[in-house]
Amino acid sequence: MARTSLSVARLPVDPLGIIGLLALVALWWGLSQFHFLSRLALPPPAGVAAAITQNFFSSSYLANYHLGYGGLAGNLAYTISNVVVALAVSCVVGVALGFASARVELFRAFADPIMLTAGTIPILVTAPFFLIWFGTSRSAQIALLILFDVTIVYLFAQRAAANLDPTYVAAGRTLGAGPMRIVSDVYLKGALPEVFGGIRIALAGAWGLEAFSELLGAPKGVGRVIQAMAAEMDSQMVFAAIMTLAAVAVAFDVAIGGAFDFITRWRRRARL
Amino acid sequence: MKRTTAHRLTSFGVLVVLAALWQLASILMPYESVPGEPMIPGWQILVTRTFLSLADYWQGGLGVPSVAQGGPRTYAGAALAVLSNSWDTSLRLFTGLTLGVAVGLVAGLAVSWSKWSRRIVALPAQIIRTFPMLALIPMFQLWFGATFLGMALFVAFAVGVIFFTGTVNAVGNVSDIHVDYARTQGASRIQIYRSVILPAMFPELRSSILLSLGTAWTAVIAAEFLGAQTGLGQIIVFAQYFGYVGRMFLVALFLLFYAAITYALFERASRRLTEWMPRELATPDRYGAP
């Protein structure tokens, strides 16, 4: 009886959740029909969808504002690449430092206060400094994101390594695993679920942060589109940019979640 | 207890080391961002000339004339400038935070009342969690202008969304066994909410509160970066525009100091509410606010 669970097709999402999503769009549409939020200020969903399709792959309209001929997609590519590069760097650095701090007490004594301070401050205050040091280049945004991502990944990696049951390390040793194998097969694999949790949190915050730092000054990117269109009072395009960015953020979140479930499929799932 | 004292001491030591490194950097790299403005101003400049220059942001009054009206730069003017701008920033922050927390919590609890409504909002809530909230600021400025209302509402919106999703999640994660246990003892729906759901969700809610606090700070700074007339964030972007690194650094330090104080106050306040918890639950992380 119990073994049939895989053969029966299971809906990946709750149909009631879809209803909720539709209700949200309906609410948006309803609000956009009010006069006190005139058409200009809160564009209706259909208008935003049209703006997205018309300007997605190429847009002479956006090109007028020095946002390139690649349309929304071209600017999206810039934004995504910054977020991904920063995250990749932060994963390597954050995991390495996190593991090291879990093992070496002296290192931890030094790294923790810095990382914990950096993790709690509103990272955004540093954005103007990066603008001064790097100008309005890609480096300014990436530096800000790395600062944000690294502190989160560091903390989760550290906690994962510190919480890892020492029995596993001992068992690995008795089975003849050398220090490298212990790190790669025990620490890395055992810590993966928590590190992934950290990556997911970092990524969720990174999109808004990246867009905002582009607003402050960047060659291109979704944030620049938002800024330029807001200055033109073209709220339809502002929303088009925000919504495509939001869709990308959700897609990444789902992908990361799926990868997480796959890589950590050995985990016992809570049966509710 | 000994361990925390040792920890505090090392933390303090590291901060001192960082301050010293800054000083060293200022000596080794004597570049200027604009003529007369060092790129990395040493502490001796920061606490004198730089602090004094903050007097430029005093609007006048209380017997201290503003620099714009031809008054001299005085320490009193600088202190008043810091105080009045801090006041503006905190008012925006706390108005928004209070509003956002209240609305988010009430809406979250209301939605959690029935299993059906909880399922309906679960997916939208999950999606909204990843929504790039900071990108919405220009919209808020289109709607409300760069006013107190606009900024406070933006903070409230960002905090409210986080708190709402956090509340829905936390209620969903309250262990069934405690609800059942209360039911077998004859507790009513309201009694279950008061004596089971609220206390049981608090550990999880605590991270939402901390996240909200961080988000509120970020939101208020972001709002002030874009076109506010007063406030600490506005001073920073204004100074950046002219390349005054020293002023930026000093004001950023004030902001960090205030943020640290709000965290410490919250920790204090929540300690009593979490007295019952096993230790590992009682220290949530506050990470994730950009």
Next chain:
Amino acid sequence: MAEVELRNVGQFFRRSGGALVEAVADVSLVIRSHEFVCLIGPSGCGKTTLLQLVAGLTPASQGQISVDGAAIAGPSPERGLVFQRDSVFPWMRTIDNVSYGLKCRGVEKTKRIEIARQYLRQVGLGDVERSWPRELSGGMLKRVAVATVFANSPRVLLMDEPFAALDYVTKLQLHQLLLTLWEQHRPTVLFVTHDVDEAMLLADRIVVMKEGRVVDDRKITLARRRTVESLALPEAVAHKEVLLRHLGLGELVQDRTAPL
């Protein structure tokens, strides 16, 4: 007076895969007033589900459950339940936990504290009434749970493997405590266990479940406050042999020809 009657009770669950599981199937049972019934059976046979039905936590898919002829409607403090896992509220001090049911019924504060205190003393926890649950051991938490149900003076007491996670000595101590409280208050008891010795020590009657159904129902007439000696009497051993064979442990029984 509390006679519990189950008539053709059944319960279905839909697994997350979509398969339908019949956790309890057509169970009919009458438990007389003041009777101490133990329900035993292998893991997954539906014991917890049946107990939750009687508690009223889930409405039964089929059949009726009544107490003294009145059909039950939802959970009620007159049918107290001690859970398999720890259910004591970690955010309430011991005394607040024990008096919680009384509070729900609107009993005035000094009165309910007095009652709770009396039961806490009786289970031997008079000195930890201001402690947080995290400061108590597993056995102490069970004592708190027992004190809590008895403070509600239930007419029916439902217990779901309450002592399964405890060490041997603590478990035996709690058996004696439970019997003392039961002799004083005489609730009707339905006690789920998969421990044959525990059932033999406690029960007036042992009901065996297998795959959702009742497959055996036997009276244990051994004199009360059973001892090591009385549990070694031929009558007791005969019961135990049958029960073990029900649980699939026939190889532990010498006489394999006796009818089930």
